Amino acid sequence: TAQVPVFLRLLAAVALVDIELLARARKKLQQHRSFSEAIGARLAALETSALSASTSEVAVVAAFRCAALGFDGESMRVLLGALLRSWLRDHAEVNADAHSLFWHVAQLCWACAEVRAHTNEAASLAASFAGHHRGVGDPLSCLRLAWGSLACGGADTTVEVLLGDLVDLDGAHLLAQLTPVDRQPAQQLAWHAQRQGEGFVGDWVQKVLDDGRGKRSRGTHPGQSALPGGKPERHLSGLLQEMRVPHVMATPAAMPSGSGKSIWFPQPKAVLDVGAEDDRLMSGKLRGVTELRRRQLYSAGLHVHAVDAKDLSDVSRSQQLHLVAHAVAESCPEAADWLSETEAESVSSIGAVIEEKAA
Numbered sequence: 001t002a003q004v005p006v007f008l009r010l011l012a013a014v015a016l017v018d019i020e021l022l023a024r025a026r027k028k029l030q031q032h033r034s035f036s037e038a039i040g041a042r043l044a045a046l047e048t049s050a051l052s053a054s055t056s057e058v059a060v061v062a063a064f065r066c067a068a069l070g071f072d073g074e075s076m077r078v079l080l081g082a083l084l085r086s087w088l089r090d091h092a093e094v095n096a097d098a099h100s101l102f103w104h105v106a107q108l109c110w111a112c113a114e115v116r117a118h119t120n121e122a123a124s125l126a127a128s129f130a131g132h133h134r135g136v137g138d139p140l141s142c143l144r145l146a147w148g149s150l151a152c153g154g155a156d157t158t159v160e161v162l163l164g165d166l167v168d169l170d171g172a173h174l175l176a177q178l179t180p181v182d183r184q185p186a187q188q189l190a191w192h193a194q195r196q197g198e199g200f201v202g203d204w205v206q207k208v209l210d211d212g213r214g215k216r217s218r219g220t221h222p223g224q225s226a227l228p229g230g231k232p233e234r235h236l237s238g239l240l241q242e243m244r245v246p247h248v249m250a251t252p253a254a255m256p257s258g259s260g261k262s263i264w265f266p267q268p269k270a271v272l273d274v275g276a277e278d279d280r281l282m283s284g285k286l287r288g289v290t291e292l293r294r295r296q297l298y299s300a301g302l303h304v305h306a307v308d309a310k311d312l313s314d315v316s317r318s319q320q321l322h323l324v325a326h327a328v329a330e331s332c333p334e335a336a337d338w339l340s341e342t343e344a345e346s347v348s349s350i351g352a353v354i355e356e357k358a359a
Helices: 003-014 020-032 033-047 051-068 076-088 098-115 119-132 137-153 154-166 171-177 182-195 203-217 232-242 288-299 309-313 319-327 333-358
Strands: 261-265 270-275 303-308
Touching: 003 020, 003 051, 020 033, 020 051, 020 182, 020 270, 033 051, 033 076, 051 076, 051 098, 076 098, 076 119, 076 303, 098 119, 098 288, 119 137, 119 154, 137 171, 137 182, 137 288, 154 182, 171 203, 182 203, 182 288, 232 261, 232 270, 232 309, 232 319, 270 288, 270 309, 270 319, 288 303, 303 309, 303 319, 309 319, 319 333
Parallel strands: 270 303
Antiparallel strands: 261 270
């Protein structure tokens, strides 16, 4: 319809321009039913035409931008399923506009990875295009398709082919192209490339890693739930100190890129990943970028524990201590001991009250 271009422009303005605006939009989508219902209705209308070659590209762009906002309603999953079936069937060969085709496939696979829907089919589509259309995609599309494959659990060879196309890329040029929704995935992909060896590490890898580390070292990113002082990892460090749990607040250079805020327990080789408000989709499930972040921490040889900053923001300090202790007790015996001691003290206090009343 005539309103579709307006809808797409509005999505682009909210999702692809400013990171703070994106964070606010994600929060509003989680809190306001009318907003999510409006987006769901638009996507449902697009699904009816998703099988048409002339309109499926519009539907892909809409799905990508809504996924960037964290929308994972039923209409999104239905639309992505219809698009994957259509593109796997009808777009097997390069057509006259191969660059546009690659651009849309990259966005489709990225959307599936971010909302964690139809990931096997998306990984198959990514593998097909990486194998047959090498050198066709622009750098940003290669990055999006490579991240989509990685986050969907696709074959290592698919990601390696796409990383190979980025080796000679100028890092500053790529950074200038990244939108707010691309920065964390780019950091995760750069960290993955670094672990694959020198053959996959181009100038872009170091530029992206340095950019991500610099931003995280400057403080709380938009969408991070605020705890006292505005720095959740420092607040959690204070709770751990109270329980006498040895730990280190991870520096940006010490953890995989895209790892957000983390606290490291060196001796048991464990990490407490501090979840932010925008780490979750509209439904409350983890975003693809969050799930991959924790997978990468695990692949670095760390036992991964998690706590959401929002779960600690509206409870007493005593409840915060218990939540954190339960989260890390498996790896930190000091936290387990603290829980045992506090439970024993609680039982003792209740017994004293009962005895006093009986007297």
